[in-house]
Amino acid sequence: MILKFWGVRGSIPSPGPNTVKYGGNTLCLELRLPDQERLIIFDAGSGIRELGDSLSADNGNKGCLNADIFLTHTHLDHILGLPFFAPIHNPGTRLKIYGPVTCEEDPLEEVIGGQLSYRYFPIRQHELGADIEYIDLMEGKYNLGRGITLIAKYLNHPLLALGYRVEYRDKVLCTAYDTEPFYNVFCTDTSDASFDEILASEGSRAAREENRRMEEFFKDADLLIHDGQYTQSEYENAKRGWGHSPIEYVVEAAKRAKVKRLAICHHDPLRTDCQLDELSQVYVNEEYAGGMKVFFAREGQEVEI
Amino acid sequence: MNHEFIHRERHLKRIQATIAGMPSLSTTVVKVLETCNDPRASANSLKQVISLDPVLTGRVLKLINSAYYALGKPITSLTRAIIMLGVNTVKNLALSFAILKNMQGNGTFHAFTTDEFWLHCLCVGVVAKSLAAFKGLMPAEQEEYFVAGLLHDLGKIPLNKQFAEEYYQVWESAGRKQDPFYHWEDRLLGIDHCKVGSMIAQKWHLGSSLVESLSHHHDPDECTEKNRDLVSVVSLANLIAIDLKIGTAGDRLVDKGLLVDLSAKVGVDYSKLSNFQESVGKEIDRAKIFLEIAQKG
Numbered sequence: 001m002i003l004k005f006w007g008v009r010g011s012i013p014s015p016g017p018n019t020v021k022y023g024g025n026t027l028c029l030e031l032r033l034p035d036q037e038r039l040i041i042f043d044a045g046s047g048i049r050e051l052g053d054s055l056s057a058d059n060g061n062k063g064c065l066n067a068d069i070f071l072t073h074t075h076l077d078h079i080l081g082l083p084f085f086a087p088i089h090n091p092g093t094r095l096k097i098y099g100p101v102t103c104e105e106d107p108l109e110e111v112i113g114g115q116l117s118y119r120y121f122p123i124r125q126h127e128l129g130a131d132i133e134y135i136d137l138m139e140g141k142y143n144l145g146r147g148i149t150l151i152a153k154y155l156n157h158p159l160l161a162l163g164y165r166v167e168y169r170d171k172v173l174c175t176a177y178d179t180e181p182f183y184n185v186f187c188t189d190t191s192d193a194s195f196d197e198i199l200a201s202e203g204s205r206a207a208r209e210e211n212r213r214m215e216e217f218f219k220d221a222d223l224l225i226h227d228g229q230y231t232q233s234e235y236e237n238a239k240r241g242w243g244h245s246p247i248e249y250v251v252e253a254a255k256r257a258k259v260k261r262l263a264i265c266h267h268d269p270l271r272t273d274c275q276l277d278e279l280s281q282v283y284v285n286e287e288y289a290g291g292m293k294v295f296f297a298r299e300g301q302e303v304e305i
Numbered sequence: 306m307n308h309e310f311i312h313r314e315r316h317l318k319r320i321q322a323t324i325a326g327m328p329s330l331s332t333t334v335v336k337v338l339e340t341c342n343d344p345r346a347s348a349n350s351l352k353q354v355i356s357l358d359p360v361l362t363g364r365v366l367k368l369i370n371s372a373y374y375a376l377g378k379p380i381t382s383l384t385r386a387i388i389m390l391g392v393n394t395v396k397n398l399a400l401s402f403a404i405l406k407n408m409q410g411n412g413t414f415h416a417f418t419t420d421e422f423w424l425h426c427l428c429v430g431v432v433a434k435s436l437a438a439f440k441g442l443m444p445a446e447q448e449e450y451f452v453a454g455l456l457h458d459l460g461k462i463p464l465n466k467q468f469a470e471e472y473y474q475v476w477e478s479a480g481r482k483q484d485p486f487y488h489w490e491d492r493l494l495g496i497d498h499c500k501v502g503s504m505i506a507q508k509w510h511l512g513s514s515l516v517e518s519l520s521h522h523h524d525p526d527e528c529t530e531k532n533r534d535l536v537s538v539v540s541l542a543n544l545i546a547i548d549l550k551i552g553t554a555g556d557r558l559v560d561k562g563l564l565v566d567l568s569a570k571v572g573v574d575y576s577k578l579s580n581f582q583e584s585v586g587k588e589i590d591r592a593k594i595f596l597e598i599a600q601k602g
Contacts, residue, residue, distance in 0.1 A: 154373040185348035194349040206388040
């Protein structure tokens with residue numbers, strides 16, 4: 001399998017001189033499978049625009065693209081590129097867009113397609129050339145045919161979000177963004193008036209079990225693409241509950257799960273190239289990672305799995 | 306196609322429409338709004354307020370079970386649901402349903418008050434949890450029993466909302482004839498709250514234990530073996546709550562013979578049931594104080 005990063009940034013596109021090396025486009029991944037014409041795309045952040053342009057160029061604008069797009073969730077940075085994905089305007093393009101349901105219970109078609117209404121975009125959903133099918137997803141194991149298995153896993157984010165595990169010919173790719181470790185949200189301070197012993201212990205147990213499930217999800221992955229928006233101190237000082245992970249925790253969790261390669265992504269929009277290089281010097285070494293290969297994902301980077 | 310069938314189909318459509326937009330109860334809504342609008346509100350107080358509202362508890366479980374499916378067993382614990390969803394998501398969900406305007410109009414019970422209905426639901430939850438503790442179940446399981454008790458009469462909300470006048474007649478007829486309330490629901494509306502409860506639990510993906518406790522709490526012997534303990538406890542808790550006259554949801558009389566039989570099945574000495582009264586009363590009083598403070602402040 002070949003995985004290409006078309007966007008690695010979190011929250012909002014961040015173009016400018018400080019993000020030239022790692023890239024400023026929001027999340028979009030392209031997965032190609034050997035001996036198959038199959039195209040799988042993860043997320044439709046701003047990175048999907050350039051993916052679309054490259055596909056159109058390859059196809060000579062023939063408009064015969066077939067692709068599956070798996071959205072991790074419907075926060076804006078993961079869907080805002082879709083109207084600019086050139087193939088959706090070509091008659092003959094067939095897309096299946098999968099994603100988790102939202103708490104408002106609106107179907108995926110309305111949540112995603114809502115961007116293609118006249119107040120946001122000059123072309124409306126029903127005017128698109130492409131044939132698009134929307135499919136709501138929940139946790140589970142899905143057979144995508146031709147020997148491809150996809151497992152969707154519930155993540156810890158302020159909106160329902162899914163991680164994906166693709167298994168094909170003994171190789172495993174996992175995505176786990178946007179997510180943070182599960183933690184006990186209930187009061188554990190015994191001197192606090194609201195302290196409830198049963199609630200505190202049940203909360204700790206639930207968080208521990210869910211984190212263990214998470215590591216089982218990406219166990220033995222050949223490539224794990226994981227959220228690492230913050231450092232541990234940033235996370236603990238102000239970002240707990242924002243739905244993004246501290247790098248230190250991710251490296252340890254991936255090591256425990258015997259992941260072979262770890263790509264850290266969903267970089268903070270304020271993180272400059274220099275800062276990411278500095279973080280690389282700390283975390284991208286075998287001594288720290290215990291033999292596991294770690295890298296900070298870059299836009300345009302291709303990885304063979 | 307006969308008229309009865311058409312009649313029933315129309316009823317079902319109206320009930321389904323209500324399930325889709327079922328609001329929180331007016332008894333808890335002020336506290337829900339206050340807690341969820343307070344950015345400093347702790348997870349503990351959030352859990353406390355949600356666990357006092359059967360509709361909101363059901364909705365939180367619905368949300369987590371719409372995406373999460375661990376080991377084929379849906380989540381029935383509010384504690385775990387809040388850990389999984391996060392405090393802000395739960396607050397957002399609660400706010401989106403706790404809109405005061407939805408509380409008015411034909412959402413109010415005519416046969417009994419919303420406060421009395423809420424009190425009955427809470428009492429059944431508290432008694433079911435106490436029975437689970439008495440049986441030596443772990444805290445996580447006790448919570449499932451509480452939730453099953455709290456939610457057991459959810460099916461009455463759509464029926465009351467859609468057929469307010471007929472529902473009053475159900476209450477009157479059941480009282481006059483000293484019959485079970487659900488018999489008269491079926492007679493006058495063509496459907497009872499157990500069937501509606503089952504529809505809700507299935508639509509909300511609440512899992513077989515809650516589907517069965519909502520649909521079989523008046524006939525626990527009809528449920529599957531794996532959920533029989535839970536459903537029997539909820540059924541017994543319902544009878545105890547009616548016997549204690551803490552709140553009301555339609556039924557006013559308890560068949561003592563049934564109470565004794567069910568106690569034996571659950572494994573509780575009937576003569577010791579009165580021991581529950583004090584602890585249940587205390588817990589209900591705590592809930593009332595919690596809500597009254599909110600309403601004043």
